[in-house]
Amino acid sequence: MIGAEGVGWRVGGAQILDDVSLTVAAGELVGIIGPNGAGKSSLVNILSGVTRPSSGRVTLDGADVSRQSATRRARSGLARSFQTSALFDGLTAGENVRLAVQGAGGSPLSPFRGARSVPATRVEELLERVTMGGTAGTLARDLSHGGRRKLELAMALAAKPRALLLDEPMAGVSAEDVDGLTAIIGEVRDSGVAVAMVEHHMHVVLGLADRVAVLHHGSLLAVGKPDEVTADERVQQAYLGEAL
Amino acid sequence: MSTFLLIVVTGLGLGALYFLAASGLSLIYGLMGVLNFAHGAFMTAGAYAAWVTMTRLPSSMGVGLRLLVAVVVALLVGAIVGVVVEVVLIRPLYRHHIQQVLVTVGLSLAAVAAVQGIWGADPRAVARPEVMTGTVGLLGARIPVDRFVYLAVALALFGGLLALLRYTRLGLVIRAGVENRTMVEALGIDVQRTFTIVFGLGGAVAALAGVLFSQYAGSVSPGQGGSLLIYAFIVVVIGGMGSLTGTAVAAFAVGLVQQLANYYAVSGVGDLSVVLLLALVLLARPSSLKGATA
Amino acid sequence: MSSVLVLDDVHVRYGGSHVLQGVSFEVPATGVTALLGRNGVGKTTTLKAVLGLAPRTGSVLLRERDIVREPTHRIVAGGIGYVPEDREVFGGLTVEENLRLVGPAEGADAAIVRELFPDLVQRRTQRAGTLSGGQQQMVALARVLLRENDLLLVDEPTKGLAPKLVTEVADVLARVAESTPVLLVEQNLPLVRRIADTVVVLDAGRVVHRGDARELVEDQALTQELLGVSMRREGAA
Amino acid sequence: ACGSPGEPGAASSGDASGSAGGSPIEVGLVYSKSGPLATYGEQYRQGFTAGLDYATDGTGEVNGRPVEVTESDDAGDPAKAVAAATDLIGKGTKVIAGSTSSGVALQVAPLAQDNKVLFVSGPAAVDAVTGASKYTFRSGRQTYQDVATAGTMIGDVEGKKVTVLAQDSAFGKANIAAVTSILGDQGATVSAVEVPAAATEFTPFASKIKAAKPDLLFVAWAGTNATQMWTTLSQQGVFDVTTVVTGLDIKPTHALFGASATKIDFLSHFFDGAADNEAYQALADGMEKEGGSVDLFTNDGFVAAQMIVHALEASPDDTDAMVGALEGWTFTGPKGEMEIRAEDHALLQPMFTASLEKDGDALTATPEETLDPEQVAPPVTPIQ
Amino acid sequence: MTRPTPATLLRVGLPLLLLAVLAYLPYVPASIPGLLPGRINGPGSMQLLATCLVFAGFALSYDVLFGRTGLLSFGHALFVAAGSYLLTVSLSTWSLPLPVAILAALGGTTMLALVVGGVALRVGGIAFAMVTLAFAQAASIIVLRDPGGVTGGEEGKALNRDAVPSILVGVQNAPYRYWLALAFVTVAFVLVRLLVRSRAGHAMAAVRENEGRAAVLGLTTYRVKLLAIVVGSFLGGLGGVVHALVLGGSSPSLTSAEFTLSLLVMVVLGGAGSTWGAVLGGFLYHYADARLVEAGGSGVFDVLPDTLRAVLSQPLFILGAFFVVVVYFAPSGLTGLGGRLIRKTGAS
Ligand SMILES: Nc1ncnc2c1ncn2[C@@H]1O[C@H](COP(=O)(O)OP(=O)(O)OP(=O)(O)O)[C@@H](O)[C@H]1O
Ligand SMILES: Nc1ncnc2c1ncn2[C@@H]1O[C@H](COP(=O)(O)OP(=O)(O)OP(=O)(O)O)[C@@H](O)[C@H]1O
Ligand SMILES: [Mg+2]
């Protein structure tokens, strides 16, 4: 569904990513883990089109989309969330979601279609799905940190994407909500979406992922079933330590 | 050959004036992210302060001496105006960049009108010492001496400002404060005072530019600062928004292009050519303009 | 046992919303005090209220001195170190410049930083904005460790850190707490159990529980009630 | 001019101006009280007051009815002038004077024509006001007369090289066109150096002029950067190679010529000491009363008042009668003998040449020659 | 269809009521001394109100860029001037009939917006502002140079009276020009309202808030911004056309940097990103500009010391200072302030 083929990225003389190949199939969830600075977000950026790789290609449905803009890719069904929430701060949570729906649907810029052609029920439903029901009228900038994370996820889901890239969706989410969000992401995967998720909460990754990819210094250290990967000594050494 | 030399030297002199006008602007923009539309008013304030000082001083004093005193007074006035504007108008709006720009817009409108109300719309002649009006013969060209003065002042200013930013803690604090003022405070540093200093400095530099420009023009008028401001803006943009070195390079480039175009192309193409230069830079290297937002 | 920080009936209002509704608690002069609660209950706001970054009323005593009326920079200079929730490093400055802002990188504290975050030393000249999320978190931590403090306010320091680093950060905090009291906001209960001595739990802008850290974390019914979780599952990770 | 009931814009009742004897005659002055031309405007206004006093023998009345002058500020902005004129005309004013700036004159003139109102343009020099419409007159000189005056300064023009240094604007272009047509027709080779009005550096232009070595350099410049231009011309030695002519502006600007002041030959429309007759004396006395002194545009105000009083004497409210009275009228203004040419309402008037002389720190204008109206009369541009 | 709620009634009814009142003004012979010159339906007042309305429309058009999309453009004057000059020049120099001239003016302005916008949008933020300023400056230089004698240089260009319907000419016809201006504002108001509530309008808000994020959602930000510029410029150009008709000509002050700045002032004065704000800001700005000139000359300041009086009699000083005060104390503009007051009194 979505994949990287031999992707490399150099910036300012440093090789951030080196020959990374990873494909996520429809209905599959791949967890991407690795130490801080390993290049996980960079990979997500390249897959979503926010940055251009210096070598290799990105494919979507088998087609080479390396030269397509982030906008184009989003329109073809690729959604993502950001590690540090990137929201429309001056708009309400509801409007944020509505824009996300609109961006993915047809004629997103039409001056002839009312913004409310996105039904309010759909907006409310999406917010409720991330346990944010009733906040549709709150300005995004006034949400608490966790609220922002959840909104970020709702926006990614709003597009009814076929492929979803999540960059640390659980960071800062209170322990209470982690389970709920985990379940949502699982449902999304089960509905046939290809999901790649960067996450440091190991229990989330282990509970959800069909496969886990470990990035280390910009290269893939290991890819495989969760238990295989966690058993890998190199992974324990580089990443897990004695986890809390 | 002699004409070419003349055109080049006067072009450099013009560039020096542009740099003087733009450096204060670039300083404040680069460090505080405030595009100061009142910069023209600061220049006008400096020019009028100097003019008033020179007319008040006894004419028994030599013109040169009166000018020196006037420059000192203008620098003080510029610094005070800068500080007052920062403390009273800019500081309370520090979370709102656009509002800060807007306040300076309002200020620039009001200031020009105020000067016009007090001293009238007509230009007033300023006294100039012999040095500033004379010429020297160089390879057959009659080169006005004042251009060398502007060049010297511009170079000295450039060096001084660069050193301030590169080698002082003040420079560091300012750069951090521009990005995230709250966090700098949360690190225990008094940002406000730093910003006030920057504005005062910007005001003083603007006033200096104002005095020198009024010497150059031979008169002061309410709109004088504003007329120079457009060029200062263009120079700051071409120079990469807030980079001092870029500003210097751009200032001299704009001065030279304008002069050369005015002589070698059709008369009057020079001013348009500056706008053209901006468009060219923009089309060729748009990324260079996004520049120092940080 | 004396308290380094005492909050008494602190209120914070943002426009129409009353975010803190009379928060009172004390931070003992030693060890780690954990401030817990669900998303949006006002944990960050509490820290900001102490620092003067949020509009507050009530009384905040730092070493018996009321600081409610002081400007932020003076409060901080008076001995509080702050690691904000969103890292807030200066993206346009290099790593070194970020650290130099606080003071010269020398002395014993500098050694801790070097030992703890060797990566940063290596990336001295990189612009902090291009650091990875975890690397930025390290800069934010290192920034406060470079100076003597009476109290550290640390807001979710392990958010986005790799598991291995989480352990390391926990160790650092524990070590720091030996000499400097720490008020820590954290979602990671195992970590709280490991390093915190006391806990304060907030809900809807009020303190709903105060007590010993271990007692709370191990009382599954109580954590379930106050925080909506218990530690069984995390323990498995 | 009031509509039937229910028509938009109609007054409800009895608001229409009655023309009973003794009620005041309204005259509107739309001029620059503020804005860049405020000084010109003030001179004009003072001159007008003096002129009204003179023309009505101190009574301020025409045929027993007081003349009531309503002043409006246009701040030099045509839009404001149009608004002010509309307001005045709407209130029944039949005579409008003023227009310090050419832009204002050109936009108020059509308004006067549309509404059949007498319009006496003021200091605005643009040639196009002459012959603009049946209802438009002027009380000052026009560009053509300036240029023709300059032409007289090099004696026989035939075969001479003339260069015009002008602003790259309508004002400059008009001057270039005038020089080309007047002096070119007399056999001179005319070339032009056009400079952006906002130019800051004049060396390239001075170099070009010096290289061309013309017999006459005609400078048409109005603006705040004049001093810089004169300094540069002087520095580059332009005065050493040619005769430099320009128009003499108002007194406060004399200092702006800097060191070049005494080297320039001036043409002048009017200045303190340009002429001497009864009207001039009346103007000088009037100006003293107003706390000013005789200067360039005081004449235009004075003459405007003379013309308006003459028109009102013919009829206080029939504009066509006013026009009829003014067409072909000859009279004595502060400058001397004037004639309103019937065909196009050009104001034929004497012109002057002058020089500036240093008098301690100050500069005073000294008359050189007075030119007959015919010598500088513009060609007829009949009203369509 | 659902039954209209009181809120919608208020939202639709109030503007309609206001429109009706404004449309009826030319039949009101009463006078409001001090506020308007002479009676309300007198030519002076009508002309003043008409110009104020045109300015309200200008502000509306600029708000599409600034308030709605977050584009700080300093070149908007260019498009207003283009509309105005294209009309006067088509009528007099090219002798086109009025409808064709209007189409030419609007078409020309839109084309210009596409080109200028297309180039300037290669950069963002303050650089965008400066680039648009440079374009406007170039246009200003060109207009002042009077190429081929078509623009009339600094003297401006009077409207060819024979080419426009006689109902728009002449002082007594001021009410018709007033209605024309009112029609223009109404059209602009409705268009902007529709735009804002459309998907495109929402996308504009997204770009204003967080451009990078909008791109990843599948919104082509370049196109969104270009659309804003084109729509804003079209309305601005239309305003230019109406301005020329109402004032009987084009003047180069429309191309000046001051005019562009004043557009910004109007929008912020009323409240950026609010239709009513723009309308109010534009209207008040011109009203104050026009009336303060009168106040300065009328001697109301005579009691003050000389210097102060000289300063206060400058309309721009008062406007500038007032603007600073508004930005300072009511950052969301006069409408925002009004809203806040209403909420406050409602709450207490
Ligand atoms: N523009 C840049 N210039 C230099 N180095 C860069 C740049 N952008 C990213 N890097 C470096 O690339 C590496 C990978 O960054 P990335 O954000 O992908 O890490 P990550 O795996 O997501 O880490 P984390 O888990 O901490 O978020 C980091 O070491 C970072 O410093
Ligand atoms: N500037 C603000 N204006 C209005 N409301 C705000 C503002 N900042 C925070 N809030 C609200 O105050 C409440 C508390 O926010 P705070 O950030 O303190 O929560 P928190 O406990 O730190 O949550 P999290 O675990 O998600 O970080 C939230 O409901 C939030 O929406
Ligand atoms: Mg990352």
Ligand SMILES: [Mg+2]
């Ligand atoms: Mg928080």
